[in-house]
Amino acid sequence: MDFTTQLLIAAISAGTPLLLATLGGILTERAGIIQLGAEGLMLMGAVSTCIVYIRSGNLLLALLAAIAVTALLGLVHSFLCVTLRANQTMSGLAMTLFGSGLSAYLGKSISGLPLPGTSPKLNLSWLEGVPVIGDIFGRLDYLTWFSLLLVLMLHLLIHHTSWGLHLRAVGDNPATADVMGIRVQLIRYSYVTAGAALIGLAGADMVLAYAPTWNEGLTAGRGWIAVGLVIFARWNPLRALFCAYFFGALDSLGFRIQLLGSAIPPYFLKMIPYVVTVLVLMYLGYRNRNKPSGTPEALGTPYIREQRF
Amino acid sequence: MSPKNAGNTAAAVLEPPAAKPGKRFGLRLEYDSSRTRSPWWSPVLSVILALLLCALFIVANGMNPVTVYEKMFRGAFGTSYGFTETMVKAIPLLLCGLGIAVAYRISVWNIGAEGQLTVGAMAATAVTIYFPGLSSFWAITLMLIFGTAAGALWGLMTAIPRTHFGVNELITSLMLNYVALLALDYVVFGPWKDPAGFNFPGSPMFTAAQSLPVLGTTRLHIGLIFGLVAVLIYFLMVKFTRWGYELKLIGANPAAARYAGIHIKKHIIIVMLISGGLAGIAGMAEVSGVTHKLMQGISPGYGYTAIIVAWLAKLNPLGLIVTSVLFGGLIVGGYSVQTIGLPSSISEMLQGSILFFLIAGDMIHRFRIRRSA
Numbered sequence A: 001m002d003f004t005t006q007l008l009i010a011a012i013s014a015g016t017p018l019l020l021a022t023l024g025g026i027l028t029e030r031a032g033i034i035q036l037g038a039e040g041l042m043l044m045g046a047v048s049t050c051i052v053y054i055r056s057g058n059l060l061l062a063l064l065a066a067i068a069v070t071a072l073l074g075l076v077h078s079f080l081c082v083t084l085r086a087n088q089t090m091s092g093l094a095m096t097l098f099g100s101g102l103s104a105y106l107g108k109s110i111s112g113l114p115l116p117g118t119s120p121k122l123n124l125s126w127l128e129g130v131p132v133i134g135d136i137f138g139r140l141d142y143l144t145w146f147s148l149l150l151v152l153m154l155h156l157l158i159h160h161t162s163w164g165l166h167l168r169a170v171g172d173n174p175a176t177a178d179v180m181g182i183r184v185q186l187i188r189y190s191y192v193t194a195g196a197a198l199i200g201l202a203g204a205d206m207v208l209a210y211a212p213t214w215n216e217g218l219t220a221g222r223g224w225i226a227v228g229l230v231i232f233a234r235w236n237p238l239r240a241l242f243c244a245y246f247f248g249a250l251d252s253l254g255f256r257i258q259l260l261g262s263a264i265p266p267y268f269l270k271m272i273p274y275v276v277t278v279l280v281l282m283y284l285g286y287r288n289r290n291k292p293s294g295t296p297e298a299l300g301t302p303y304i305r306e307q308r309f
Numbered sequence B: 001m002s003p004k005n006a007g008n009t010a011a012a013v014l015e016p017p018a019a020k021p022g023k024r025f026g027l028r029l030e031y032d033s034s035r036t037r038s039p040w041w042s043p044v045l046s047v048i049l050a051l052l053l054c055a056l057f058i059v060a061n062g063m064n065p066v067t068v069y070e071k072m073f074r075g076a077f078g079t080s081y082g083f084t085e086t087m088v089k090a091i092p093l094l095l096c097g098l099g100i101a102v103a104y105r106i107s108v109w110n111i112g113a114e115g116q117l118t119v120g121a122m123a124a125t126a127v128t129i130y131f132p133g134l135s136s137f138w139a140i141t142l143m144l145i146f147g148t149a150a151g152a153l154w155g156l157m158t159a160i161p162r163t164h165f166g167v168n169e170l171i172t173s174l175m176l177n178y179v180a181l182l183a184l185d186y187v188v189f190g191p192w193k194d195p196a197g198f199n200f201p202g203s204p205m206f207t208a209a210q211s212l213p214v215l216g217t218t219r220l221h222i223g224l225i226f227g228l229v230a231v232l233i234y235f236l237m238v239k240f241t242r243w244g245y246e247l248k249l250i251g252a253n254p255a256a257a258r259y260a261g262i263h264i265k266k267h268i269i270i271v272m273l274i275s276g277g278l279a280g281i282a283g284m285a286e287v288s289g290v291t292h293k294l295m296q297g298i299s300p301g302y303g304y305t306a307i308i309v310a311w312l313a314k315l316n317p318l319g320l321i322v323t324s325v326l327f328g329g330l331i332v333g334g335y336s337v338q339t340i341g342l343p344s345s346i347s348e349m350l351q352g353s354i355l356f357f358l359i360a361g362d363m364i365h366r367f368r369i370r371r372s373a
Helices: A003-030 A038-056 A059-083 A088-110 A131-137 A142-160 A162-172 A174-179 A184-210 A222-232 A237-259 A266-287 B010-014 B041-060 B065-078 B080-104 B113-130 B136-165 B169-189 B223-240 B242-252 B254-259 B264-291 B302-312 B317-340 B346-364
Strands: B027-031 B367-371
Touching (some): A003 A162, A038 A088, A038 A184, A059 A088, A059 A184, A088 B041, A142 A162, A222 A237, A222 A266, B041 B065, B065 B317, B080 B317, B136 B264, B223 B264, B242 B264, B254 B264
């Protein structure tokens, strides 16, 4: 395999958790609720997966645990932001702080233990003979295929179904949506919870396919990079695919350069994804200064009937 | 709930349909947006509820929460050693929390205190490495200046993208935390590594002239004075200067402030410089007063804890002193439960849940129960 193919494979592997988390963020924010708790949710998803997988040895159970735990946290976020109309920034921050504390607390007993297995691969042996494509697609696991399918499904959902229309209406103009008979609160609760569960699944993917053991703070800011990716992707699932893989490539590029025996200290190579996140956001801000950014218009503003703001 | 006939009349289009009143008791919750001042009991209650929530996890871990909390409390406040250690932890929390509070006055969300503290510590260490033979006065002064400047510069790197490129400061400041921590790793493993340090990552020990004076035989250092002076200055500035008034105006209504001719971008840059500078002082005080050398993990998450410190204090200067001592105690107490086999991350868990209950409590009191007609 040549360098490019290897980099592509690494980009997909490192990009999949970013993709899942970004899609979760897109769902949440399309409904008009800011999701800044991604880092905490990913950590909770990862630690739940590890604990259940190591204790029970059942992968499916582990994934369900990750989804259940983070969906529960998503419900807390919805309750705070939708029902109580709390500050959405603060709620997300609380989720991140609580998630990193709780995951460290729960994960202490299994820290450093290897998982019983990794995410299983889809059997595509007939593809193996094909040059580049076989190399890349022949080795993808179920979660990666699921994330690819999800991109397509969410794209169709958001842009081509009436459910998606309702979702966008709730995110852009909840008062009008309410008048049209759309159940704003219910939709917000559902999508925030589903989005949180997807971010939890991103954490699960990190330990299953990327770093096969639990370590405190193992996401190392990838949740926050996903928060940035939601903005790069302009709340659009198809764009999210390219953005996530681009960052996956950056993430693994540093590692690859290191393997090639470069003289650059590894610490600087590890800075690349963080620095590029800031630079890309600045570039987008500069380029789109007079253009609509694609932000859901009611993002961050709570809505309750009968009240005017 | 679903209003089936909505949209039939013009009035219905203009006015969202009324919420269905609660059925059984004839009571309903009503939101009163005029109640913006959060009540005094909200911080107290949030601490109590957080203790209760975490008690559940402790029980699940097979421990008695009362024993654990007692151990934490004794460890943090029960002995004179514990108490001075608590105060030592309170110093960076107070300085960082103050910086966060200043920025939050105009809704600038600085969560980068961790990185700003780290670069402050690095800049102070740079003084000891590049100007080794200075007298005590000049060494400390120069370290203070370098530390503050580095923190302020790190804050500026968050402020400029926000003001000139419209980039959310939350993401920028957080990304810069990771960059700062990686830069710290680079210097302690690379160019600044102590050649006599048995290959242990860390800078050479500071000399006595490069260390902050301490109180007697304790580890409590003069950084406490920095913190208290900064709180006093903050209080006076906010209360009595035009600048403080302008911050208040922007915080209350940014649009009105802009019409009044207040340069909001300039203020964002100023508060981020102050915010970063204060965190930089905290970093300088940590290396020079506590660890006496630069090493990995110079901050056990002070920058993040300080966010909660600032919020719990409702940005009030006196409250900041109280909450930073409380959270200093939480960190020290967290260490002391390690002896009975619990991870110290229990203190982080408590911090996060305090914040959860705090923001919920701030909102819950705005709802009142009304009897529906």
